[in-house]
Amino acid sequence: MNRRKFLALVGGGTILAAGGTVGAVALRVPTKALEPWAQAGSLYSEPRKRALSFAILAPNPHNRQPWLVDLSQADTVVLTVDKNKMLPHTDPLNRQITIGLGCFLEVMTMAAAEQGFRVDLDLFPEGESAEVLDGRPVAVARFTKDDTVARDPLFAHVLDRRSLKEPYDMTRPVPNEAAQRIVAAAKWGTSSIASVEPESIKRIRRITHDALVIETETPRAFKESVDLFRIGKAEVEANPDGIDFSGPMFEVLHSAGLMTREAALDASSQAFQAGFEAVLANADTAMGHVWSVTRGNTRLDQIAAGRDWVRLNLTATAEGVATQPLSQALQEYPEMADLYAQTHKLLAPQGGTVQMLARLGYAASVPPSPRWPLEAKITGV
Structure with a gap:
């Protein structure tokens, strides 16, 4: 479900998400949360605000939308991280959050x-910490009018991009040619x-299955996700x-007391x-996998991984191939350490850091339900 709504600006004000078609919006259930898709594309003539109204639709972990933006300087966007949007148990080094910020910058x-x-872009102009993201700028972006700048054909798929969290059709293979076109879209240095x-x-x-079991059986990690359920x-x-559970079935289960955060935490x-x-x-039901590797694991590597990841996601959309990140085995907490090592040995045998891992396939239902990421926050005026 795409539920990004607005970007709160530092200094006051908001920016609504870029609009889709009325038909697309009508398919989604939480009408108030989804109004920006029908409105925002035409709300802004100011170039930064218009660009940001699309950027807040970028993929990010658990739909946390960890971006804060300051627009107080002319022709400039200063991006920082909202420290209230971290995932301290499953993303203790803020690596995944940083990847999400890279996705934002690319869109x-x-x-x-x-x-x-x-x-x-001037990335981490005041320095960076490998341990935790802090209040220092993640990026200072300067906008310059340039009629020679090349438009990216992948932009046409920004409003359609989604992470499809449904079973895939196990009778329909993903053509290798399509998979290779997807990975060829990377351009910021990730392998x-x-x-x-x-x-x-x-x-x-097997790896992604086992990683999900470990995360679910690690109480603090699992509770971090459950706390973000929106039922x-x-x-x-x-x-x-957060994590959307909307639609008639969940409404009924929630009303009956069968679908609650408390029940979700009760293994019985x-x-x-x-x-x-x-x-x-x-x-x-994965019918293929795609993953991204960087030589190092600096904040700059993580930003590059995010910029390339959204490009892969958009290319998959253009190919009609569904994707869903399954990066639990890449998370850096003690209970996952053994599987993390096994995953890196398999997926990065020459060394480096596996930054993203996702499954590929085709939706088992036709048409697929329109579940793609939607709130957001811009801060700055």
């Missing part, structure tokens, strides 16, 4: 180019690899971020068992 740059503006070979699919399905329309409208409950089985079943 912003694409959206600026559509208007004939070049964006020059992107895709495999649709049966033995590889089998091995990586039913009212919760989605009140907090249009029906909600826990059904949810656990569904998550594992999704991972086990």
Whole structure:
């Protein structure tokens, strides 16, 4: 479900998400949270605000939307991180959050180019910490009018991009040619690899399955996700971020007291068992995988991984191939350490850091339900 709504500006004000078509919006249930998709594309003539209204649709972990933006300097966007949006248990080094910020910057740059503006990025101009993101700027982006700037054809798919968290059609292979076109979209220095070979699919399905089990059986890690559940329309409208559970089935289960955060944390409950089985079943229907590797693991590497990741995601959308990140095995907490090492040995045998891992496939239902990421925050005026 795409629930990014607005970007709160440092200094006051908001920017609404870029608009889609009325037809697309009508398919989604939480109407208030989804209004920006029908409105925002036409709300802004100011180039930075228009670009940012698309940037807040970028993929990011748990739909946390960890961006804060200051627009107080002319022709400049200063991006910092909202420290209230961290995932301290599953992302203790803020690596995944940084990747999400890289996705944001790439979509912003694409959206600026559509208007004939070049964006020059100064990343971590006041330095960086490998341990934790702090209040220092992540990026200072300067917008310059440049009629020669090349438009990126991938921008056409920004409003359609999604992470499809449903079972994939196991009777329909992903063509290797499509998988290779997806990874060829990377341009910021990450090594992107895709495999649709049966033995590889089998091995990586096992890894992603086991990683989901470990995360679910690690109480603090699992609770971090459950705390971000948004169950039913009212919760989605009140907090249009986090992990969406909306639609008629969830409304009924929530009203009956069967789908609650408390039940989701109770391993003996029906909600826990059904949810656990569904998550594992999704991972086990992968018909291919794609992953990204960087030589190092600096903040600059992580930003580059994010910029390339959204490019891969947009290319998959153009190819009609569904994707869903399954990066639990890449998380840096003690209970995951053994599987983390096994995953790196398999996916990065020459060394480096695996930054992203996702499954590929085609939706089992036709058409797929329109679930893609939607709230957001810009700060600055």
